[in-house]
Amino acid sequence: MTNEPAPSPVLTVRGISKSYPGTTALRGIDLEVRPGEVIALLGENGAGKSTLSGIIAGAIQPSTGTMTWQGRPYSPATPRDAITRGIGMIHQEMRLLPDLTVAENVAVGRWPTRAGFLSGKTMLRQAQEQLRKVGFTGRMNQPVRELSVAGQQQVEIAKALMLDAALLILDEPTAALGETETSALLECIRSLRAQGVSFVYVSHRLAEIAQIADRVVVLRDGEKVAEHDSGGIAPDMLVREMVGRSVDRLFPEFDPPRDEVVLSVEGISDRAGRFEDISLTVRAGEVFGIAGIVGAGRTELVRSIASLEPLRCGEIRIDGVPLPSNDPIAAKAVGVALIPEDRKRQGVILSDTIEDNIALPNLAAITRYGFVTPSGVTRFARKAAARFGIKGDIGDPVATLSGGNQQKVVLSKWLSSDPKVIILDEPTRGIDVGARASIYEIISELAQQGKAIIVVSSDLEEVLGLAHRIMVLAQGRNQGIMEAAEATADRVMAYATQ
Template sequence: MRTEDNRGLRVSGVTKQYPGTIAVQDVDLDIYPGEVVALLGENGAGKSTLSSIIAGVTQPTTGTMTWNGEPYSPATPGDAIAAGIGLIHQEMRLLPDLTVAENVMVGRWPMRSGFLDARSMREKAKVQLQRLGFKGGMDATVRNLSVAGQQQVEIAKALMLNASLLILDEPTAALGQSETEALFDCVRSLQAEGVSFIYVSHRLAEIAQIATRIVVLRDGRKITEHASGEVSPKQLVEEMVGRPVERLFPEVPPPTDKVVLQVQDLHDKAGNFTDVSFSVREGEIFGIAGIVGAGRTELVRAIAGAQHRHGGTVQLDGRTLKADDPMAAIKAGIVLIPEDRKQQGLVVSDTIENNIALPNMTKIGSGGWIAPAKVRKLARSVAAGIGMKGNVSLPVASLSGGNQQKVVIGKWLERNPRLVILDEPTRGIDVGARASIYEVIAELARNGNAVVVVSSDLEEVLGLAHRVMVLARGQNQGILDADEASPTRVMELATS
C-alpha cells in the first residue's frame, strides 16, 4: 500500500453499531486517485453501510477518515458532494414525472436572465448520457423509461457532479452487455483523469474487467484484500460466504419432448417485438438474451397477458390463450416474476405474509372472509419452501433484496404454475442468494415445469438455460443449444 501518499481517501478503524447489531467493524480502506476498488460481500456484509459512511449518509460510531490528507467527517451527503465524493445508489432516486434532461441536471439547472435555459440543459445532459450509450430523447419522461434507461439517467446525474471519488452501487444491475461496456469506457476515461471509484457489484465476471483492487467484506469485517482484479470468481465467492462453493449453477436433466409453451408470430404495433416464434418444453429452462431495448421484457409481459400484443398466438399445453388478459394467463398456469420487484412484484409497505397471501386468496378465504391464522400458516409454509428465514409478520421493506425476490417467487409458486417466467431474477442480489434462487429455478425444471429466464447477465443465462433465444430489435435472431451458446456467439446475434 502507498501509505506515504496523502492523496485520496483513507478510512481508519471505522465501526458502525446499531442497537443489537454491528454493521461495520474496525474497517480500514485506502482509495487512491485513478483506482477502481471493488467492494464485495453478501447482503448484510457491510458494503452499503461503509459506502453510506463515506458518502455522508451515515455517521460512524468510531473511527476516522481523511480526504486528500485533511480530516474528513461529512455530516450530510451535501458535505460529501462539496468535497468531491458522490454515491450512485442501487435504488434509483429519480423524479419520475420530470424529463430525462431535468433529472440529469437537477439542482444544477442552467439559467439565463432568470429563466431556465432548456436548450443548454438538454445539451449538457446529452453529453453525459451519450457517454453511457443512452438511446432515448432528452425530453422523455423518466417514468416511461425502462429500468435500464432509468439506471443510465441515475449514473449520468452523478457524472455531472465532477466528483473525484464516485461510489457505484450495483451500477450495471439493470444494464445489458453493450450498456455495461459503455459505462466501463466512461469509468476508464475518468480514471485517466485521476477520478477514483468504489465499485460495489454482485456480477463477479465484471470485476476482472474493471477493478484495480478487490476488498472483501463478511459480517461487517474486512476479510481480505487483493492487489489486482484478476481473482477467480470461485475464490471470491468462497471468501464472501466463508465456505467452499462447488458450483454456482445447479445441474438440470434434459427436458422432455412435450411442448408446454408455443409462441407463434407474436408482434405488437409499437415494434417492441416482431413475428417472434419459439417453444418451451416440459422440464426446460429457456433463456432469452439480448441487449437492452431488444424487446425481451415486452415480449414476456405480452406472453403473460400483462402487455398488449397486436397479433400472433400463445398456447399453453395446446390451449390458445386470450390476448391482453393477465388473469386468464394466471388461471391457465402462467406466472411472471417481473424485473422490478419493488414496483411490480411486491407491496413493500405491507407484511411478508400479506404479500404471499395476495395471489392465493382462494386457499385462505371462504365466503368473503380471510382467516389471519390461515394467512400466517400459508406464509410460513411458503417461506420454509423457498429458504427464507425470519418473522413473516414483518414488512417486506425490512428484507434484503434476495429475500424480497424469494417472496415474489414463493407467492406465485404456491399456485403450482405450469410455466414460470422470470425477468432479471437476480438483479441486485448477492451471490449467496443467487445460488439459492438458481436452485429454485432448477427444481422447477426437475419437477417438469417449463421455465423462461430473461437476463442481462450472460453468465446467468448461459449457466442456467438448455437453450437460449437471442433477440435484437424485437426479432428472434436465433435459438442456440447450450453447447453452442457462448458469450461471443450470443453477442454476435444480439448486435446483428
C-alpha cells in the same frame, strides 16, 4: 531503479463502526482510496457494503471511527455535504424524478442558466454528453417513467457524472445493464480514472471486477475479511471469502426437457411496435433463455406472454388452449406466473410483512368457508417461506430484508400457486453470489417438476449457465434460437447486435 511512492490517499476510513438496536452492521473498518483508483467492494447482501458506502456519502452517521478527505477531517452530516466536497454516490435503487424528462433528470442540481434563466440548449448538450458516455440511445425529452429499468440506471449514472466528482461510489451500477451498456460504462470509468477520479465499485458481477478493479476489499458480516492489491483474483477465492464457504458449482445440472410443449407462441407482435413476429415453444422441464441488449424488447415480450400487454396479432397457447391477450387474471388462472424485473416496484409491497406479501395472490388457496383467517395466512406463509429458504420472521416488513430474500419472497408468492409456465425477468439482479446459487437451485427444482421456464437476463453467464435453448432478440426481432451446446457469449452478442 526505485519504485515511486504510492500517492497519498484522497479518502481514509479508520475504525468505522455502525450499530443499530440489536445488530452491528460494521465493525472497525479501515479503508484507503487513492487518486485515480478503482476499489471493488465485495460481500454478500447484508455484509455492510451499503452501510459503509452510505457513511462515506453522508447518508448514514457512523457510531465510531473517523474519516479524512484530501488530508482534512471529513464527517459529512448529509449527502449534500459529501457532494459539495466532491463525493457522489450512484444508488442501486434509482432516485430519479419520474415526471421530468431524461435531460432534466441529468441536470437536476446543476441547472445551466443564462442571464438568470434556464438554458435549455445547454442542458440538452450537457445531458447528451454525459449520457453518451454510458451508451444511452433514448430521447432526451422522454419522461423518465417511460424508460426501462436499464435506461433509468443509465440516466442515474449520467446524473452523477454531472457532479464532476473526485470520488464516485457506484452501488451495483450494471445490475440492470446488458453487455453492451456495461462495456460502455466500464470504458467511461477507465476514462475518468485516467483523469484522476477515484471509484468505490460495489458489484456482484465478478467478471467486471477483474476488468476494472485496482484493488479488492471483501466484507463479511460487517467486518473486512480480505484485501487484494489486484482485481484479477480467482473468482472461487473471492466467493469463499464473501460467503465463508465454498460454492462448488454455481449453476446446477439440468435434466433434458420432456417432449410435451406447454407454452406455444405463434407470430405475436406488440401493439406498440416494440417487438415483431415472435414465435417460440417451451417444453415441460425446459429452461428457455432470452438474451439481447437493452431496448431489444425482452421485457415487453415476456409481459405480453404473461398477458400483461396487448398484442396486435399472433396467438399464445398454454397446453394447446389459446390465452386471451391483455388479461392477466386469465393467465394466472391457467398457470402463468411472471417474476418481474423490478422487485421493489412490481414484485412486493415493501411496507407489508412477508406473510401478507406471500398471501396476497394466494387468497383463494387460503380461504376456508368464505373466510381468510390470520392463522390460515400464517400457516400458508410459513410453509412457503420454509420451502424457498426465506430468512427472517414472516411478520417482518419486506423492506427490512436483503435483496436476495426480497427476491425469494417474490418467488414464493407466485410459485406457491403451482403454475405451469414460470417467467423470470432478471431473476438475480443485484443479488449476491450465495443467494444467486440458491435461486438457481430453485429454478432447477422447478424444471425437474416439469415446469416450463423462461429466463430473461442481462447477465450472459446466467443465460448460458441455465438455459437449454437461448433466443436472441435485437430491435424487437428474433435473431435466432440456439441449443445450449452451440451457444457461446460471442455468438449471442453477434446475434444481439445485428
